[in-house]
Amino acid sequence: MTSEIAIRSETNDDIGAIAEVTIAAFQTLEISNHTEQFIIEALRAANALTISLVADLDGRIVGHIAFSPVTISDGTQNWYGLGPVSVLPEYQRQGIGKALIHEGLSRLKSMHARGCCLVGQPEYYKKFGFDNVPELVHGGVPPEVFLALSFDGNIPRGIVTFHEGFKADGQRERPGDALQSA
Numbered sequence: 020m021t022s023e024i025a026i027r028s029e030t031n032d033d034i035g036a037i038a039e040v041t042i043a044a045f046q047t048l049e050i051s052n053h054t055e056q057f058i059i060e061a062l063r064a065a066n067a068l069t070i071s072l073v074a075d076l077d078g079r080i081v082g083h084i085a086f087s088p089v090t091i092s093d094g095t096q097n098w099y100g101l102g103p104v105s106v107l108p109e110y111q112r113q114g115i116g117k118a119l120i121h122e123g124l125s126r127l128k129s130m131h132a133r134g135c136c137l138v139g140q141p142e143y144y145k146k147f148g149f150d151n152v153p154e155l156v157h158g159g160v161p162p163e164v165f166l167a168l169s170f171d172g173n174i175p176r177g178i179v180t181f182h183e184g185f186k187a188d189g190q191r192e193r194p195g196d197a198l199q200s201a
Contacts (some may be wrong), residue, residue: 036080044105061184084119092177
C-alpha cells in the first residue's frame with residue numbers, strides 16, 4: 020500500500036508543523052536568511068495569507084506553500100506573490116513542491132487573480148510558466164531571479180512590492196513582550 024500526498028488548505032492545527040517544515044527546508048540553503056518561518060507567521064498575523072496549502076502524508080505535514088498579495092507601482096490589482104514554498108528535505112525531489120505550486124496556481128486562477136510573481140531559481144520555476152519580465156522589477160534582487168506569470172495575458176509595468184510580512188525576522192517585539200519584561 021502506497022501513501023498518497025493530500026494537498027489541502029492549512030488549519031490551525033498545522034501551524035507548528037508548517038514552521039518546522041519551513042525551518043528544515045531552508046536550513047542548509049546558503050541564499051536564505053533563515054527567516055521564512057517568521058515571514059509565514061507575519062503574513063498569517065496580518066491576514067495576508069491568501070492561500071496557504073500543506074502537503075499532508077498520512078497525517079504528517081511534509082510541505083507548505085504560501086501566496087500573498089503584492090503591490091505593483093502602476094496600480095495593477097489582483098497579483099500575488101508565491102512563497103515561501105517548503106518541503107522537508109527527505110521528501111524533496113519527489114514532486115511535492117510541484118504539486119503544491121500547481122494547486123496554488125490553480126486556486127489563484129479560480130479566484131480570478133491576474134498573475135503571480137516570485138523570487139526563485141529560474142530553471143525550476145520556468146517549468147510552471149514563470150519567466151523574467153522586464154516590465155516588472157523587484158528592488159534588491161537580481162532581475163534574473165525575479166519571475167512573473169500573467170494569468171490574463173496582461174503584464175503590468177512597475178515595481179513589485181511584497182507584503183510587509185516579508186521583512187519579518189523574528190526579532191521584532193510582539194504584543195505583550197513589553198508587559199512580560201516589566
